[in-house]
Amino acid sequence: xxxxxxxxxxxxxxxxxxxxxxxxxxxxPINIDGSVLSNPIITVDTVGAGIGEKxxxxxxxxxxxxxxxKDAPIDAAIVGIIDSLEGETLGG
Amino acid sequence: xxxxxxxxxxxxxxxxxxxxxxxxxxxxPINIDGSVLSNPIITVDTVGAGIGEKxxxxxxxxxxxxxxxKDAPIDAAIVGIIDSLEGETLGG
Amino acid sequence: xxxxxxxxxxxxxxxxxxxxxxxxxxxxPINIDGSVLSNPIITVDTVGAGIGEKxxxxxxxxxxxxxxxKDAPIDAAIVGIIDSLEGETLGG
Amino acid sequence: xxxxxxxxxxxxxxxxxxxxxxxxxxxxPINIDGSVLSNPIITVDTVGAGIGEKxxxxxxxxxxxxxxxKDAPIDAAIVGIIDSLEGETLGG
Amino acid sequence: xxxxxxxxxxxxxxxxxxxxxxxxxxxxPINIDGSVLSNPIITVDTVGAGIGEKxxxxxxxxxxxxxxxKDAPIDAAIVGIIDSLEGETLGG
Numbered sequence: 001x002x003x004x005x006x007x008x009x010x011x012x013x014x015x016x017x018x019x020x021x022x023x024x025x026x027x028x029p030i031n032i033d034g035s036v037l038s039n040p041i042i043t044v045d046t047v048g049a050g051i052g053e054k055x056x057x058x059x060x061x062x063x064x065x066x067x068x069x070k071d072a073p074i075d076a077a078i079v080g081i082i083d084s085l086e087g088e089t090l091g092g
Numbered sequence: 093x094x095x096x097x098x099x100x101x102x103x104x105x106x107x108x109x110x111x112x113x114x115x116x117x118x119x120x121p122i123n124i125d126g127s128v129l130s131n132p133i134i135t136v137d138t139v140g141a142g143i144g145e146k147x148x149x150x151x152x153x154x155x156x157x158x159x160x161x162k163d164a165p166i167d168a169a170i171v172g173i174i175d176s177l178e179g180e181t182l183g184g
Numbered sequence: 185x186x187x188x189x190x191x192x193x194x195x196x197x198x199x200x201x202x203x204x205x206x207x208x209x210x211x212x213p214i215n216i217d218g219s220v221l222s223n224p225i226i227t228v229d230t231v232g233a234g235i236g237e238k239x240x241x242x243x244x245x246x247x248x249x250x251x252x253x254k255d256a257p258i259d260a261a262i263v264g265i266i267d268s269l270e271g272e273t274l275g276g
Numbered sequence: 277x278x279x280x281x282x283x284x285x286x287x288x289x290x291x292x293x294x295x296x297x298x299x300x301x302x303x304x305p306i307n308i309d310g311s312v313l314s315n316p317i318i319t320v321d322t323v324g325a326g327i328g329e330k331x332x333x334x335x336x337x338x339x340x341x342x343x344x345x346k347d348a349p350i351d352a353a354i355v356g357i358i359d360s361l362e363g364e365t366l367g368g
Numbered sequence: 369x370x371x372x373x374x375x376x377x378x379x380x381x382x383x384x385x386x387x388x389x390x391x392x393x394x395x396x397p398i399n400i401d402g403s404v405l406s407n408p409i410i411t412v413d414t415v416g417a418g419i420g421e422k423x424x425x426x427x428x429x430x431x432x433x434x435x436x437x438k439d440a441p442i443d444a445a446i447v448g449i450i451d452s453l454e455g456e457t458l459g460g
Contacts, residue, residue, distance in 0.1 A: 001300075001318040001352055003286070008124055008179015010095070012148055014139055015172030016158050024093075024148070026124060026179050029315070032284050032302060036183030037315050039121070039129050042093040042148055047290055051179065056288055056300070056318055058349045061153045061337045065349040066292050073150045073157040073171050076093055079349050080291030087284015087302050087327065091312030100216050100271015102187070104240055106231055107264030108250050116185075116240070118216060118271050128275030131213070131221050134185040134240055143271065153245045165242045165249040165263050168185055192400050192455015194371070196424055198415055199448030200434050208369075208424070210400060210455050220459030223397070223405050226369040226424055235455065245429045257426045257433040257447050260369055277392075277410040277444055279378070305407070308376050308394060313407050323382055332380055332392070332410055334441045337429045341441040342384050355441050356383030363376015363394050363419065367404030 001056050002029045003082065006049050010042055018072040025049060025078065027057055032085050043076040056080035093148050094121045095174065098141050102134055110164040117141060117170065119149055124177050135168040148172035185240050186213045187266065190233050194226055202256040209233060209262065211241055216269050227260040240264035277332050278305045279358065282325050286318055294348040301325060301354065303333055308361050319352040332356035369424050370397045371450065374417050378410055386440040393417060393446065395425055400453050411444040424448035 008026035012019075023045040029037040034054070043057050046066040055078045058066065063077035100118035104111075115137040121129040126146070135149050138158040147170045150158065155169035192210035196203075207229040213221040218238070227241050230250040239262045242250065247261035284302035288295075299321040305313040310330070319333050322342040331354045334342065339353035376394035380387075391413040397405040402422070411425050414434040423446045426434065431445035 001320075001350070003302075003316075003318060005182065007182055008177060010148065010177055011175040012172035013175050015148065016138060018157070019171060026095075026177070028182055032316060040095075040124060040181055042095060044093075046292060056286065056291065058351045060351050062340055062349050062351040064154055064157075065294070065340075065347055071157055073154050073169060074093070075150045075152050075154040077349060079295060080288035083287040083289050085284060085286055085302070089316055090281065090283055090304055097274065099274055100269060102240065102269055103267040104264035105267050107240065108230060110249070111263060118187075118269070120274055132187075132216060132273055134187060136185075156246055156249075163249055165246050165261060166185070167242045167244050167246040189458065191458055192453060194424065194453055195451040196448035197451050199424065200414060202433070203447060210371075210453070212458055224371075224400060224457055226371060228369075248430055248433075255433055257430050257445060258369070259426045259428050259430040277412075277442070279394075279408075279410060308408060322384060332378065332383065334443045336443050338432055338441050338443040341386070341432075341439055353441060355387060356380035359379040359381050361376060361378055361394070365408055366373065366375055366396055 001058050004055050004057050005030050006051050006053050016073055018069055032087055032089050041076055043078045044074050045078045047078055047081055049078045049081055054082040093150050096147050096149050097122050098143050098145050108165055110161055124179055124181050133168055135170045136166050137170045139170055139173055141170045141173055146174040185242050188239050188241050189214050190235050190237050200257055202253055216271050216273050225260055227262050228258050229262045231262055231265055233262045233265055238266040277334050280331050280333050281306050282327050282329050292349055294345055308363055308365050317352055319354045320350050321354045323354055323357055325354045325357055330358040369426050372423050372425050373398050374419050374421050384441055386437055400455055400457050409444055411446045412442050413446045415446055415449055417446045417449055422450040
């Protein structure tokens with residue numbers, strides 16, 4: 001899983017029928033200190049996350065486990081809201 | 093999932109029999125502001141997307157869920173047309 | 185899926201028994217204009233591709249769908265020969 | 277699998293019900309000489325790892341095999357504690 | 369699959385019970401000319417590979433097919449020993 005910060009939201013009227021009702025948030029990966037690491041992706045929110053919140057998100061086929069629909073084409077999902085991050089990144 | 097823009101189309105007469113009838117579009121990942129992030133890939137269109145449209149696409153095995161054929165070797169699929177993107181990318 | 189060009193061939197006598205009989209081609213990802221994008225990988229040919237041909241290839245577990253053997257450890261397969269690429273890559 | 281070093285810990289009260297009880301450690305990939313290679317990710321500990329320990333971790337859907345819960349949305353898991361690394365990295 | 373060279377070995381006494389008995393080799397991806405392309409990963413050897421040998425390795429869930437244990441959390445496996453590589457890499 002990755003640490004991320006929610007930075008936006010996507011609206012899509014025309015979409016796969018198994019995505020209807022999902023909340024699509026734009027999330028960027030972050031480091032332990034909260035600094036942003038790379039480009040944003042679209043994540044399905046499953047825990048009630050909001051913009052500006054730090055989250056845990058899962059990628060690939062395992063993301064679909066967080067959504068209770070075995071036909072949903074989902075490869076990224078927010079599965080937790082981060083309370084705190086302890087530790088320090090090593091290296092450059 | 094990723095935000096993308098459709099930039100082209102692939103034609104292939106000789107192909108896996110489970111790809112016959114699929115529409116193969118070339119898509120590039122984009123940022124919230126619409127700027128292109130990296131190289132193009134081939135995506136199977138499942139929502140009637142056209143060149144120049146901003147789309148949501150899924151990668152990996154979950155992409156195959158958007159196509160109703162359990163034998164199709166598909167690892168990328170367009171699953172939505174983006175109406176609007178709200179938010180702002182953080183960091184450099 | 186990715187656009188690629190076949191650039192070589194691998195021979196391996198000692199290998200997983202479920203790879204016996206497969207044709208292993210070395211493929212590099214390309215852009216719409218045919219320029220090479222990054223490093224080569226090994227792909228299993230399922231459509232009769234040859235060196236110098238532009239192809240469509242699938243990666244990850246979906247690649248194994250193109251090979252009719254549920255025990256084959258295959259994570260990349262050529263699934264089409266490209267007739268034509270239309271469009272233009274955006275961005276730098 | 278990747279060689280890693282555990283550098284931190286994540287606390288998340290609000291999370292997917294199938295993640296309750298998991299220990300979420302922050303791990304960075306390392307080289308044979310122990311030098312850090314890139315950014316940290318969140319891994320589920322399944323072997324009793326601690327901060328500062330060198331570990332083996334698995335990514336993608338196979339990571340979920342290390343956790344005995346078929347509904348857990350997990351894409352990274354620590355599956356071993358490294359006793360020793362022998363060998364030398366080649367190239368630049 | 370990727371072309372690789374075996375550069376080392378990992379020892380781990382404390383590990384997932386389904387990894388007991390596996391041989392864990394450190395492998396780096398290589399180009400057609402044998403030059404090293406990037407950082408090392410841990411691969412499960414299934415064909416009797418040794419240090420210095422050029423190998424074919426599979427990544428992701430398909431790697432687990434090379435190991436006859438449906439509970440093993442394995443995302444990278446050596447599935448062949450390369451006899452010869454023909455061809456030439458294109459581009460920069």
